[in-house]
Amino acid sequence: MEKTDLVCPLSVPNTGMVTFRDIHNPDGPRGLGHLTPITGGVHVPFDIKRIYYIHSVGPDIRRGFHSHRELHQVLIALGGTVKVLVKTPYEETVVELNKPWEGLYIGPYVWREMFDFSQHATLLVLASADYTESDYLRKYEDYEPEAKEYFAK
Numbered sequence: 001m002e003k004t005d006l007v008c009p010l011s012v013p014n015t016g017m018v019t020f021r022d023i024h025n026p027d028g029p030r031g032l033g034h035l036t037p038i039t040g041g042v043h044v045p046f047d048i049k050r051i052y053y054i055h056s057v058g059p060d061i062r063r064g065f066h067s068h069r070e071l072h073q074v075l076i077a078l079g080g081t082v083k084v085l086v087k088t089p090y091e092e093t094v095v096e097l098n099k100p101w102e103g104l105y106i107g108p109y110v111w112r113e114m115f116d117f118s119q120h121a122t123l124l125v126l127a128s129a130d131y132t133e134s135d136y137l138r139k140y141e142d143y144e145p146e147a148k149e150y151f152a153k
Ligand code: TYD
Pocket: 050, 052, 054, 063, 064, 065, 066, 131
């Protein structure tokens, strides 16, 4: 991972928290709001090739259930709250995303599941590459042996 200094590591390898700038002026007119700039390769540790967002997720829905072999991503709850389980064959943790200026970095070979989307939650995903189905590991039984080999290096 390049620019590791941007990412505050979590207990799961290839994951970490990224804090962006939250530009607001509390002395300005009421309701002026907040602004967060994100530049690929500067504020996240990869060039941003693609973005997508997930919204209108039902209360009992869990999605994700995959890992990527090469993709780097940062997940940001632009509104509402979303929980994300990140795991390897050896470690796991749950992160609650609830601030638009906070991102969860997820690198290669990390299994992820997103759940407990609050009503109106919108999850923005910044990704380092085009959508490539062959980069996905969608079955845990396929993921586990490849990830064990990857993290054994
Ligand atoms: P998927 O990555 O499986 O979503 P999640 O892990 O959040 O459940 O993608 C869901 C569907 O959307 C799947 O059919 C692939 C498609 N998709 C694209 O066509 N382009 C994209 O950039 C992404 C992320 C998904």
